[in-house]
Amino acid sequence: MSSDADPVLAVDDLRKRYGETVALDGVDLAVADGEFVAVVGPSGCGKSTLLRVLSGLEAQFDGRVAVGGTDVRAGGSDDVGMVFQEPRLLGWADVRENVAVGLPADVDPERPAARDRVDDLIETVGLDGFADSRPDELSGGMAQRVSLARGLAYDPAVLLLDEPFSALDRLTKADQQDHLLDVWERRGTTVVLVTHDVEEAVYLADRVVVLDGQPGTVASVVDVDVERPRERADPDLVALRREVTDALGR
Numbered sequence: 001m002s003s004d005a006d007p008v009l010a011v012d013d014l015r016k017r018y019g020e021t022v023a024l025d026g027v028d029l030a031v032a033d034g035e036f037v038a039v040v041g042p043s044g045c046g047k048s049t050l051l052r053v054l055s056g057l058e059a060q061f062d063g064r065v066a067v068g069g070t071d072v073r074a075g076g077s078d079d080v081g082m083v084f085q086e087p088r089l090l091g092w093a094d095v096r097e098n099v100a101v102g103l104p105a106d107v108d109p110e111r112p113a114a115r116d117r118v119d120d121l122i123e124t125v126g127l128d129g130f131a132d133s134r135p136d137e138l139s140g141g142m143a144q145r146v147s148l149a150r151g152l153a154y155d156p157a158v159l160l161l162d163e164p165f166s167a168l169d170r171l172t173k174a175d176q177q178d179h180l181l182d183v184w185e186r187r188g189t190t191v192v193l194v195t196h197d198v199e200e201a202v203y204l205a206d207r208v209v210v211l212d213g214q215p216g217t218v219a220s221v222v223d224v225d226v227e228r229p230r231e232r233a234d235p236d237l238v239a240l241r242r243e244v245t246d247a248l249g250r
Ligand SMILES: Nc1ncnc2c1ncn2[C@@H]1O[C@H](COP(=O)(O)OP(=O)(O)OP(=O)(O)O)[C@@H](O)[C@H]1O
Pocket: 018, 021, 022, 023, 041, 042, 043, 044, 045, 046, 047, 048, 049, 050, 085, 214
């Protein structure tokens, strides 16, 4: 079984193609238990593909990908939660039911403790008052927050997040980022967050992995060696932002 030193996520020479399109070409990544890693890169460089492989959704790839010490093609760890780039809500279900879908399978969503947990999550993502609304009554940013609440409901050991804040305004985004940090710190969750937002990546992560190119490869890895709690305007963070932006070549 795995020891403490083993990475929770281990990616070795990952190559992934969709027909003629090579999405990822030789990606290596090791994420330690409790680490917060951000993945940035331009559109089409394979960020979502990487998360899909890590989550076990993509069984067709070359290389080795292990989660919790187990090969993902052999099932990996079942303690992995994913928040998708599109909200993927159930259209016929209200917000409360959509969040409850994320509860662990052995939890009865009708039990008072489960209902309280779901209501807490709805409040935390700033949607109190909308528990009975259906997805077609929500804005894009609201739907995205429902999806985030659903991902948090399971309280997984490993949380994979694909641009979870991209549709939010600046203030709502800052609130939700801090909430995610709070969950990460309290629960010791291992997080991989995909984002386009370099400021977000540097503010949140222990380490920023810069993917680039089509097919995507790791262009650079930037350590964010800044104590928490962090100030967004911290000059060290601003300098690291520049480093990541330079690595992105723009
Ligand atoms: N299901 C699929 N079938 C065919 N090609 C795909 C599929 N999914 C992704 N691709 C291709 O793989 C490459 C990487 O796509 P991916 O969605 O991982 O990029 P991304 O970095 O997440 O982009 P974005 O920032 O726009 O979300 C792209 O060239 C894309 O066209």
